[in-house]
Amino acid sequence: MLSVKGLKANVGDKEILRGLDLEVAPGEVHAIMGPNGSGKSTFAHVLSGREGYEVTAGSAMLDGTDLFELDPEERARLGLFLAFQYPVELPGVNNMYFLKAALNAIRKSRGEDEFDAVSFMRLMKEKLKVLHLDDSLLKRPVNFGFSGGEKKRNEIFQMAMLEPKLAILDETDSGLDIDALRIVADGVNALRSPERSMIVVTHYQRLLDYIEPDYVHVLAKGQIIRSGGKELALELEEKGYGWIVDGEAA
Amino acid sequence: MSAIPAEAITAESKADTVGQYDDLVNAGYEHGFVTEIESDTLPPGLDEGVVRAISARKGEPEWMTEWRLAAYRKWLEMPTPTWAAVHYPPIDYQAISYFSAPKKKEGPKSLDEVDPILLETYQKLGIPIEEQKALAGIAVDAVFDSVSVATTFREKLHEAGVIFCSISEAVQDYPELVQKYLGTVVPPTDNFYTGLNSAVFTDGTFVYVPKNTRCPMELSTYFRINTPNTGQFERTLIVADEGSYVSYLEGCTAPQRDENQLHAAVVELIALDDAEIKYSTVQNWYPGDENGKGGIYNFVTKRGDCRGHRSKISWTQVETGSAITWKYPSCILRGDDSVGEFYSVAVTKGRQQADTGTKMIHLGKNTSSTIVSKGISAQHGQQAYRGLVRIAARAEGARNHTQCDSLLIGDKSSAHTFPYIEVKNSSAKMEHEATTSKISDDQLFYCRARGLSEEDAVSMIVNGFCKEVFNELPMEFAVEAQKLLSISLEGAVG
Numbered sequence: 134m135l136s137v138k139g140l141k142a143n144v145g146d147k148e149i150l151r152g153l154d155l156e157v158a159p160g161e162v163h164a165i166m167g168p169n170g171s172g173k174s175t176f177a178h179v180l181s182g183r184e185g186y187e188v189t190a191g192s193a194m195l196d197g198t199d200l201f202e203l204d205p206e207e208r209a210r211l212g213l214f215l216a217f218q219y220p221v222e223l224p225g226v227n228n229m230y231f232l233k234a235a236l237n238a239i240r241k242s243r244g245e246d247e248f249d250a251v252s253f254m255r256l257m258k259e260k261l262k263v264l265h266l267d268d269s270l271l272k273r274p275v276n277f278g279f280s281g282g283e284k285k286r287n288e289i290f291q292m293a294m295l296e297p298k299l300a301i302l303d304e305t306d307s308g309l310d311i312d313a314l315r316i317v318a319d320g321v322n323a324l325r326s327p328e329r330s331m332i333v334v335t336h337y338q339r340l341l342d343y344i345e346p347d348y349v350h351v352l353a354k355g356q357i358i359r360s361g362g363k364e365l366a367l368e369l370e371e372k373g374y375g376w377i378v379d380g381e382a383a
Numbered sequence: 384m385s386a387i388p389a390e391a392i393t394a395e396s397k398a399d400t401v402g403q404y405d406d407l408v409n410a411g412y413e414h415g416f417v418t419e420i421e422s423d424t425l426p427p428g429l430d431e432g433v434v435r436a437i438s439a440r441k442g443e444p445e446w447m448t449e450w451r452l453a454a455y456r457k458w459l460e461m462p463t464p465t466w467a468a469v470h471y472p473p474i475d476y477q478a479i480s481y482f483s484a485p486k487k488k489e490g491p492k493s494l495d496e497v498d499p500i501l502l503e504t505y506q507k508l509g510i511p512i513e514e515q516k517a518l519a520g521i522a523v524d525a526v527f528d529s530v531s532v533a534t535t536f537r538e539k540l541h542e543a544g545v546i547f548c549s550i551s552e553a554v555q556d557y558p559e560l561v562q563k564y565l566g567t568v569v570p571p572t573d574n575f576y577t578g579l580n581s582a583v584f585t586d587g588t589f590v591y592v593p594k595n596t597r598c599p600m601e602l603s604t605y606f607r608i609n610t611p612n613t614g615q616f617e618r619t620l621i622v623a624d625e626g627s628y629v630s631y632l633e634g635c636t637a638p639q640r641d642e643n644q645l646h647a648a649v650v651e652l653i654a655l656d657d658a659e660i661k662y663s664t665v666q667n668w669y670p671g672d673e674n675g676k677g678g679i680y681n682f683v684t685k686r687g688d689c690r691g692h693r694s695k696i697s698w699t700q701v702e703t704g705s706a707i708t709w710k711y712p713s714c715i716l717r718g719d720d721s722v723g724e725f726y727s728v729a730v731t732k733g734r735q736q737a738d739t740g741t742k743m744i745h746l747g748k749n750t751s752s753t754i755v756s757k758g759i760s761a762q763h764g765q766q767a768y769r770g771l772v773r774i775a776a777r778a779e780g781a782r783n784h785t786q787c788d789s790l791l792i793g794d795k796s797s798a799h800t801f802p803y804i805e806v807k808n809s810s811a812k813m814e815h816e817a818t819t820s821k822i823s824d825d826q827l828f829y830c831r832a833r834g835l836s837e838e839d840a841v842s843m844i845v846n847g848f849c850k851e852v853f854n855e856l857p858m859e860f861a862v863e864a865q866k867l868l869s870i871s872l873e874g875a876v877g
């Protein structure tokens with residue numbers, strides 16, 4: 134599914150990603166943990182094509198397609214989805230309208246029929262149920278005036294609607310209350326399938342109680358310095374990062 | 384065809400709000416003119432003989448001729464607009480021809496001869512081919528000349544007693560009405576351009592809605608017949624008698640070409656007791672080719688008079704064209720409890736300049752006005768919003784709400800807001816809000832990460848920004864306006 138090799142990326146003169154490798158097979162869920170500022174969001178942004186980052190080495194292939202050859206929207210149409218750590222507000226742009234436009238842009242690029250209003254509403258109702266999302270949010274402008282938790286849930290709702298191949302969830306759990314965390318996790322789990330992979334960036338083992346990862350990676354100083362099963366997350370919860378990060382530096 | 388260099392104009396204007404509200408109108412033109420406009424009918428130049436000749440060509444009655452002449456004589460005494468930063472010679476009014484017969488023969492003979500960019504826009508707007516020809520100035524055949532549509536339209540209006548015709552016809556057929564109302568809202572002496580327009584206007588629209596009548600349909604110039612070429616000095620007069628309602632749509636979303644670069648129109652609206660006029664404009668004058676050549680200079684004086692108690696006038700406008708736009712649709716709130724509204728979206732890109740705004744003059748008691756102005760500036764586009772709200776001493780209990788929002792795309796565009804407020808009655812309630820925002824990279828990336836193209840993202844954000852104004856437009860017009868906005872901002876990012 135995703136194959137990242139030797140990825141290096143700069144912001145300005147500063148090297149943030151310093152040779153990152155990651156292989157994600159179809160159906161797998163990978164958790165990425167790591168200290169603040171270690172490059173987790175940067176990695177997510179570089180994969181989804183955000184401007185402002187310079188890839189200096191390495192490659193990232195999604196199902197054999199070189200992501201770095203594509204514009205952000207082309208990557209999205211290929212099936213890459215990023216749930217933002219800080220979802221962006223779009224004042225005046227109706228949430229439902231936005232989602233329909235996005236969905237149809239993706240479908241169109243694949244040569245599929247665009248959804249009309251009726252079939253779109255039907256799909257939306259279906260997905261809303263799973264996420265226990267209040268449908269009043271759909272009538273409001275995208276993320277505008279949403280609470281932190283509402284924004285995160287809206288991201289997951291978008292993911293459910295767009296049905297990506299590979300979803301990257303960047304700290305979707307932070308800012309969620311316990312009930313919301315459950316709901317989001319249920320939503321994510323409902324989307325797990327043998328064809329769909331996920332990368333879950335989180336600081337908290339708690340999320341991984343709900344979304345059980347196949348692998349856990351530690352990202353520090355721009356590299357994946359340790360990988361393991363879900364028990365690694367427990368160990369990190371207990372001991373912090375110091376023991377691995379310092380060990381690596383030594 | 385005349386050509387004006389795109390960079391022909393820069394001028395900082397200062398608006399003097401002391402004294403007459405007219406001062407605002409007179410203040411600060413942005414100008415520069417380097418051309419002569421050819422004529423096939425009357426030779427260039429303006430004198431009493433030319434004014435008489437225009438009147439004679441139109442077979443006008445004596446009183447109309449005299450009215451024009453009086454306007455002309457006053458115009459002669461009016462100071463030519465002064466340019467703050469004169470890099471270009473002022474307009475030579477003696478070089479303009481004031482009566483041109485429709486120049487059908489000189490237009491392009493087929494679509495092959497039309498600016499391909501213009502054609503592309505027509506296609507994107509989904510305009511039928513025959514209509515494209517008409518817009519591009521090509522003589523159209525009888526198929527498109529949908530007389531049947533226009534005829535049914537007229538019959539319906541006739542049943543309701545609504546008069547909707549060209550102003551020339553009105554002068555012939557309804558002289559009492561024209562004489563009673565023409566020039567009572569915008570007097571010929573109002574400003575330089577209204578003086579000129581009053582002397583030489585060639586055509587325009589007349590609407591009269593009788594008492595207690597709700598006009599059965601939206602009136603649109605599109606369906607107006609017998610007015611092949613309204614020309615550069617257009618005159619519109621709309622009168623809503625007591626208790627009546629009319630909605631009028633002006634303009635066209637397709638870029639309109641015109642051989643005349645200077646447009647100085649006058650629009651007068653009169654609402655009597657309990658009457659309401661809704662005037663919507665979607666204007667997309669040709670802004671010029673890719674070098675900005677051939678763009679329209681649009682200097683319009685639009686004013687509504689809420690003459691009766693509880694009357695209401697709303698201006699809604701979406702402006703995307705023109706090389707230079709200079710207009711301030713205004714309301715005089717004369718009747719007690721009268722209401723004035725102004726909703727505007729103006730887009731400037733490339734080298735376009737827009738200087739727009741409104742004036743709300745509160746004279747009656749408990750009058751209220753609402754101003755919502757949305758300015759979008761992309762590339763090198765520049766725009767200024769000027770708003771004057773005046774509360775007269777006798778306007779007890781007047782209220783105004785003004786909201787002025789600017790959206791910048793890219794970092795070379797600019798927008799400025801100049802609110803002027805004069806309050807002479809302490810009971811007035813005034814609210815003013817102004818914001819300037821930019822389409823952020825974060826917003827664009829967010830949209831793109833969801834599969835939307837950059838252009839779709841921009842148009843979505845821009846449409847969201849303009850929503851409050853679009854909501855005021857009649858449904859089909861709103862849809863067209865949205866489409867138009869998207870098209871006019873294509874390629875404006877980056």
Ligand SMILES: Nc1ncnc2c1ncn2[C@@H]1O[C@H](COP(=O)(O)OP(=O)(O)OP(=O)(O)O)[C@@H](O)[C@H]1O
Pocket residue numbers: 144147149167168169170171172173174175176185218
């Ligand atoms: N646009 C930028 N300009 C300058 N530095 C940047 C920029 N973007 C990221 N960085 C720096 O890159 C480093 C990695 O940031 P990143 O956001 O990827 O960290 P993170 O692992 O997601 O952290 P957190 O856990 O706090 O979300 C940080 O030191 C950050 O300051």
Ligand SMILES: [Mg+2]
Pocket residue numbers: 173174175218303304
């Ligand atoms: Mg982060």
